[in-house]
Amino acid sequence: MPYEPVISKYWKTPESWTLKQYQSRGDYWGYAAAKKAITEFEPKALISYVKDSNLRGRGGAGFSTGLKWTFLPENGKPRFLAVNADESEPGTFKDRQILAYDPHQLIEGIIICCWAIGAKHAYVFVRGEFVREINRLQSAIDECYAAGILGEDVLRLGKGFKLDITVLRGAGAYICGEETGLLSAAEGKRAYPKIKPPFPAVEGFFRFPTIVNNVETLSNLPHIVGKGKEWYLQQGPAAGPGPKLYCISGHVRKPGVYEAPLGTKLRTLIDEYAGGVIGTLKAIIPGGSSMPIFTPDKLDLAMDFDTVRSAGSFLGSAGVIVMNDSVCMVNALLNLAKFYHHESCGQCTPCREGLGWLEKLVHRLEFGHAHDNDLDLIKEVCGMISKRTICLLSDSLVMPVESYMKAFFKEFEYHVKEKKCMTGGQPGVWAPCEEPALAR
Numbered sequence: 001m002p003y004e005p006v007i008s009k010y011w012k013t014p015e016s017w018t019l020k021q022y023q024s025r026g027d028y029w030g031y032a033a034a035k036k037a038i039t040e041f042e043p044k045a046l047i048s049y050v051k052d053s054n055l056r057g058r059g060g061a062g063f064s065t066g067l068k069w070t071f072l073p074e075n076g077k078p079r080f081l082a083v084n085a086d087e088s089e090p091g092t093f094k095d096r097q098i099l100a101y102d103p104h105q106l107i108e109g110i111i112i113c114c115w116a117i118g119a120k121h122a123y124v125f126v127r128g129e130f131v132r133e134i135n136r137l138q139s140a141i142d143e144c145y146a147a148g149i150l151g152e153d154v155l156r157l158g159k160g161f162k163l164d165i166t167v168l169r170g171a172g173a174y175i176c177g178e179e180t181g182l183l184s185a186a187e188g189k190r191a192y193p194k195i196k197p198p199f200p201a202v203e204g205f206f207r208f209p210t211i212v213n214n215v216e217t218l219s220n221l222p223h224i225v226g227k228g229k230e231w232y233l234q235q236g237p238a239a240g241p242g243p244k245l246y247c248i249s250g251h252v253r254k255p256g257v258y259e260a261p262l263g264t265k266l267r268t269l270i271d272e273y274a275g276g277v278i279g280t281l282k283a284i285i286p287g288g289s290s291m292p293i294f295t296p297d298k299l300d301l302a303m304d305f306d307t308v309r310s311a312g313s314f315l316g317s318a319g320v321i322v323m324n325d326s327v328c329m330v331n332a333l334l335n336l337a338k339f340y341h342h343e344s345c346g347q348c349t350p351c352r353e354g355l356g357w358l359e360k361l362v363h364r365l366e367f368g369h370a371h372d373n374d375l376d377l378i379k380e381v382c383g384m385i386s387k388r389t390i391c392l393l394s395d396s397l398v399m400p401v402e403s404y405m406k407a408f409f410k411e412f413e414y415h416v417k418e419k420k421c422m423t424g425g426q427p428g429v430w431a432p433c434e435e436p437a438l439a440r
C-alpha cells in the first residue's frame with residue numbers, strides 16, 4: 001500500500017495554517033491529541049511513553065527525545081522548552097514548511113512536550129529570514145490564546161497547566177541552530193556556543209533546565225499520542241521509527257520536501273519521489289551539506305539514522321543533495337568551504353582560522369594554483385581542526401572535505417597536477433566561472 005503522509009498530510013489544503021482548518025480535520029487532530037496527553041497521562045508517564053516510541057530528534061543528531069527529557073534535574077527550578085526553528089543547514093528546508101503550512105501541528109507538539117517536562121514557557125527561535133513563517137506561526141499562537149488553548153489554563157481543562165509561547169527571531173546566522181548558540185542568542189547575547197557539559201537539559205536558557213527540540217521532532221508528538229506508540233514503532237526501523245520529511249534538491253527532476261517512513265531507500269526517494277536524476281548520478285549528500293558524501297553505490301541504502309551511520313555518513317537533517325556528473329567536486333567543496341568559513345562564529349581558534357585555511361587551500365586547488373603537497377596539507381589542517389572546538393561547526397566542513405577527497409581523490413589529484421578541472425574546464429553549477437578574489 002502506498003505510504004500515506006501524516007505530518008505533511010494537509011499542507012496543500014487551503015488555509016491549512018488556520019485554527020479553523022486544523023480543528024476541522026477530525027480524528028485526533030485539532031488539539032484532541034494534546035487533550036488526550038494532558039487528561040490521560042501524568043507527565044512522567046508521558047515521558048516514558050515518548051521514550052518507548054523511540055522518537056529520535058530530527059534536528060540532526062537523532063538522539064532519543066524521551067531520553068533527553070529524562071535528563072531534566074528535579075531541582076525545583078523553572079524549566080523551559082526552546083524550539084529550534086533556525087533551519088540553516090544548506091539542503092534542508094522542511095521545518096519552514098511546517099511553520100508555514102501547519103503551525104498548529106507544531107503548537108500541539110509544544111503543548112504535549114511542555115506538559116511532559118513541566119515547562120510553563122516555550123520559546124520558538126526562528127531564523128529571521130522566515131518572514132512568512134514567523135507571521136503564520138504568530139497568528140496561529142494568537143488564535144490559540146483567543147480560543148483558550150494557550151494561556152492560564154491550557155485547553156481549559158482545569159489541570160492547572162499554564163503555558164505561554166513566545167516567538168524569537170534570529171538574525172540569520174547558521175550557528176544559531178547549534179543548541180547552545182541558540183540559547184545564547186535567545187538570552188540576547190552573541191550566539192556563541194557553550195561548552196557541554198552542562199547540557200541544556202541541566203543548565204540551559206538563563207541557566208535554567210531547558211529542553212531544545214527541533215520543529216519536526218515536536219510535530220511528531222501529536223501523532224505518537226493520537227495514533228499510539230504501537231503504530232509509530234511500525235513506521236520504519238523500530239530503533240528509530242516514524243514519518244520523516246526528506247528534503248531532496250540538486251539534480252533531480254522534482255526537488256522538494258517528501259514525507260516517507262524512516263528507512264525508505266535512497267533510490268526510492270530520488271527516483272520515485274523526486275522524479276529521478278537529471279543526467280548521470282555522481283554523488284549524493286544524504287543529510288544536509290555538512291554530512292560525508294556518498295557515491296552512487298549507496299543508492300540501495302535505507303535512509304534511517306543507524307543504517308546511514310553504519311555506511312559512513314549521517315542522516316542529519318535529511319537534506320538529500322543530488323549531484324550529476326557535471327559537478328566538479330573541488331568546486332562543490334569550495335562552495336561549502338566558503339559557507340562554513342563565513343558562518344564560523346569565531347569563538348574557537350581552530351574553527352575561525354582553520355576554516356579560512358581550508359577555504360584558501362580549496363580555492364587555489366579549484367583555480368589552478370595548487371602546490372604539489374596541498375592535498376596532504378588539507379588533510380593536516382583537517383586533523384588540526386577536528387574535535388578541537390566547542391561545537392561541531394568546524395567538523396561540518398572537515399567531514400565533507402575528508403569524504404570528498406576520499407571518494408573523488410582522482411579529481412582532486414587532477415586539479416593539483418593539471419591545474420584544471422576534470423569535468424571539462426568550466427567550474428560546475430555552484431561557482432562563478434571567473435576566479436573571484438578571496439574576500440578575506
Ligand SMILES: Cc1cc2nc3c(=O)[nH]c(=O)nc-3n(C[C@H](O)[C@H](O)[C@H](O)COP(=O)(O)O)c2cc1C
Pocket residue numbers: 056057058059060061062063065084085086087088089174175176177178179180212213214215217218391392393396
Ligand atoms: C553547527 C550546528 C548547527 C545546527 N543547526 C540546527 C538547526 O538549524 N536546526 C536544528 O533543529 N538543529 C540544529 N542543530 C542541532 C542542535 O544543536 C540540536 O541537536 C537539536 O536542535 C536538538 O533537537 P532534536 O533533539 O529535536 O533533534 C545544529 C547543530 C550544529 C552543531
